[in-house]
Amino acid sequence: xxxxxxxxxxxxxxxxxxxxxxxxxxxxxxxxxxxxxxxxxxxxxxxxxxxxxxxxxxxxxxxxxxxxxxxxxxxxxxxxxxxxxxxxxxxxxxxxxxxxxxxxxxxxxxxxxxxxxxxxxxxxxxxxxxxxxxxxxxxxxxxxxxxxxxxxxxxxxxxxxxxxxxxxxxxxxxxxxxxxxxxxxxxxxxxxxxxxxxxxxxxxxxxxxxxxxxxxxxxxxxxxxxxxxxxxxxxxxxxxxxxxxxxxxxxxxxxxxxxxxxxxxxxxxxxxxxxxxxxxxxxxxxxxxxxxxxxxxxxxxxxxxxxxxxxxxxxxxxxxxxxxxxxxxxxxxxxxxxxxxxxxxxxxxxxxxxxxxxxxxxxxxxxxxxxxxxxxxxxxxxxxxxxxxxxxxxxxxxxxxxxxxxxxxxxxxxxxxxxxxxxxxxxxxxxxxxxxxxxxxxxxxxxxxxxxxxxxx
RNA sequence: GUCCCCAUCGUCUAGCCCGGUUAGGACACUACCCUUUCACGGUAAGAACCGGGGUUCGAAUCCCCGUGGGGACGCCA
Numbered sequence: 001x002x003x004x005x006x007x008x009x010x011x012x013x014x015x016x017x018x019x020x021x022x023x024x025x026x027x028x029x030x031x032x033x034x035x036x037x038x039x040x041x042x043x044x045x046x047x048x049x050x051x052x053x054x055x056x057x058x059x060x061x062x063x064x065x066x067x068x069x070x071x072x073x074x075x076x077x078x079x080x081x082x083x084x085x086x087x088x089x090x091x092x093x094x095x096x097x098x099x100x101x102x103x104x105x106x107x108x109x110x111x112x113x114x115x116x117x118x119x120x121x122x123x124x125x126x127x128x129x130x131x132x133x134x135x136x137x138x139x140x141x142x143x144x145x146x147x148x149x150x151x152x153x154x155x156x157x158x159x160x161x162x163x164x165x166x167x168x169x170x171x172x173x174x175x176x177x178x179x180x181x182x183x184x185x186x187x188x189x190x191x192x193x194x195x196x197x198x199x200x201x202x203x204x205x206x207x208x209x210x211x212x213x214x215x216x217x218x219x220x221x222x223x224x225x226x227x228x229x230x231x232x233x234x235x236x237x238x239x240x241x242x243x244x245x246x247x248x249x250x251x252x253x254x255x256x257x258x259x260x261x262x263x264x265x266x267x268x269x270x271x272x273x274x275x276x277x278x279x280x281x282x283x284x285x286x287x288x289x290x291x292x293x294x295x296x297x298x299x300x301x302x303x304x305x306x307x308x309x310x311x312x313x314x315x316x317x318x319x320x321x322x323x324x325x326x327x328x329x330x331x332x333x334x335x336x337x338x339x340x341x342x343x344x345x346x347x348x349x350x351x352x353x354x355x356x357x358x359x360x361x362x363x364x365x366x367x368x369x370x371x372x373x374x375x376x377x378x379x380x381x382x383x384x385x386x387x388x389x390x391x392x393x394x395x396x397x398x399x400x401x402x403x404x405x406x407x408x409x410x411x412x413x414x415x416x417x418x419x420x421x422x423x424x425x426x427x428x429x430x431x432x433x434x435x436x437x438x439x440x441x442x443x444x445x446x447x448x449x450x451x452x453x454x455x456x457x
Numbered sequence: 458g459u460c461c462c463c464a465u466c467g468u469c470u471a472g473c474c475c476g477g478u479u480a481g482g483a484c485a486c487u488a489c490c491c492u493u494u495c496a497c498g499g500u501a502a503g504a505a506c507c508g509g510g511g512u513u514c515g516a517a518u519c520c521c522c523g524u525g526g527g528g529a530c531g532c533c534a
Contacts, residue, residue, distance in 0.1 A: 009534090010534090011533085011534050013533080013534070043534060045533095045534085046533060046534070048533095049533070049534090108532080109532085110532050111532095112532095124458090124459085124530095125458060125459090126458045126459065126530080127458095127530080146461095146462065146463095149461070149462080150461090151460070151461060151529095152460075155530095157531095157532095158531085158532045159532095160532085161532040162532060163532080165532090167531090167532070167533080167534085168533070168534045169534095172534085187528090188461095188462065188463090188527080188528065189527090189528055189529070190528095190529090190534095191461065191462065191528075191529080192460075192461055192462090192528065192529035192530070193529075193534095194461095195460095195461090213462080215462090215463080215527090216527070216528075218526090218527075220468090223526080223527085224527080224528095225527070225528075251469095254469070254470080254483095255469070256469095258469085258470060258471070260471070260472095261471080261482090262470095262471075262481075262482045262483075263482095264469090264470095264482085264483055264484090281463095281470080282462080282463060282464090283462090283463050283464060283526090283527090284462095284463070284526080284527060284528090285468090285469065285470090286468060286469075287468095287469095288468050288469065288484065288485085290468085290484060290485060291468075291469065291483080291484045291485080292484095293484095294483085294484060294485090295484090297497090301497075341496075341497060342495070342496050342497080343496080344496085400493085403493090413493090414493050415493060415494080417493090418493050418494060419493095419494070422493090422494060422495095428494090428495090429494055429495070430494065430495040430496080431494070431495065431496095432494095432495090432496095433493060433494085434493060434494075435493080
């Protein structure tokens with residue numbers, strides 16, 4: 001059995017979206033599962049719509065997600081070049097084969113592929129024009145996911161535009177032949193194109209590769225497949241928001257594939273070991289950002305401390321959270337680790353930790369009103385300030401004991417002191433435990449903030 | 458309109474191939490527990506076999522027809 005060779009063939013005509021990433025991932029996983037080769041091929045034959053910027057987004061996104069390619073731009077390989085815009089001579093060569101075989105002809109300045117069979121003119125109601133139909137026999141697609149699919153290709157189609165550039169169907173097949181691709185794993189939207197491709201393979205006298213048409217990702221709300229314009233569709237966006245690539249990969253793998261047991265979060269090595277065609281579903285999957293966010297949280301929770309701090313810093317830099325970035329590194333680390341078990345995503349960190357790094361933190365007015373309306377917050381604060389003035393701040397337990405002792409004296413609970421104290425020193429009602437908050441902020445700042453708050457009530 | 462693909466909780470899915478399950482898990486939602494706020498976590502609840510025929514002692518599972526969803530029908534990829 002020869003080595004599996006799969007390819008991901010994006011065209012740089014827009015930002016890299018989640019459906020493309022999933023297609024890339026399935027190819028990559030299959031290559032890794034079979035110890036095969038993952039080829040990256042850039043389909044940039046439509047010069048009007050291509051751009052270097054989009055190409056770099058594809059490279060960046062694939063790299064970010066950990067899908068390294070074995071052959072392709074930047075890394076090379078025996079079947080290059082890997083950008084179709086640089087393969088014109090190869091396409092000319094293959095075109096000549098078709099011409100020599102009488103399977104291509106010119107019309108209206110373009111070159112058309114000639115299907116075998118009798119021709120007749122028919123009026124097409126839907127397209128409202130007369131077309132030439134060919135009495136061809138149906139192409140048979142032996143699909144690894146769909147099973148046997150038959151589809152009739154009964155109209156000649158353009159393979160070279162009148163501007164001299166080859167079109168997708170032609171270059172796709174030629175490159176799959178030239179690059180010795182063994183398995184074509186792509187979205188189901190290509191299933192109807194595949195009959196064209198099978199006809200081309202036949203015309204070249206080459207056995208088609210194994211096809212596997214994977215289900216599509218549907219948009220979260222509303223009808224239709226996910227497109228670049230949909231909310232949450234762009235990979236770049238997740239990168240910017242500080243999503244963990246491992247989490248996104250895990251989530252994406254589960255959209256249309258399943259290990260067939262109840263596992264969801266699983267190490268990449270396990271996914272690679274189990275990934276195969278029988279595990280791929282036939283039906284389309286709807287994108288669910290809540291499930292992705294949950295997966296991200298699970299990965300975040302398990303991140304080793306050092307790594308979490310590094311990633312937190314990168315994210316805060318991205319969000320330009322200046323005071324946090326200027327803080328002492330040891331202090332920064334402590335604040336971040338206090339927050340790690342509390343947040344769902346790195347993007348929350350800037351707002352979640354803002355009061356640790358500046359005195360200009362926002363005051364949540366709703367919470368303020370609510371807290372001040374209950375009990376006797378002014379007295380509680382005064383009592384607390386007095387105790388904190390002499391309490392030992394060296395660890396959480398000692399601070400806790402001091403507050404509990406105070407509560408015991410006044411016949412109240414820890415909670416009676418907590419809400420108002422938290423509000424005074426952080427401006428909010430959410431955050432790490434109050435004692436950690438005090439310890440990390442330090443006595444001086446805690447007392448100063450309490451005093452400042454007292455002056456406003 | 459024509460052709461192609463698909464169909465289990467709101468969503469992702471297991472079960473289907475090889476008929477017999479209290480149809481399982483996860484996300485989301487709800488309640489309770491934990492608790493020093495907020496989260497995490499724990500427990501519980503609700504929630505599905507698209508419809509109709511057929512085959513069979515028995516159908517989520519096999520077959521057919523409807524219906525619904527998706528895709529393709531470019532000198533885009």
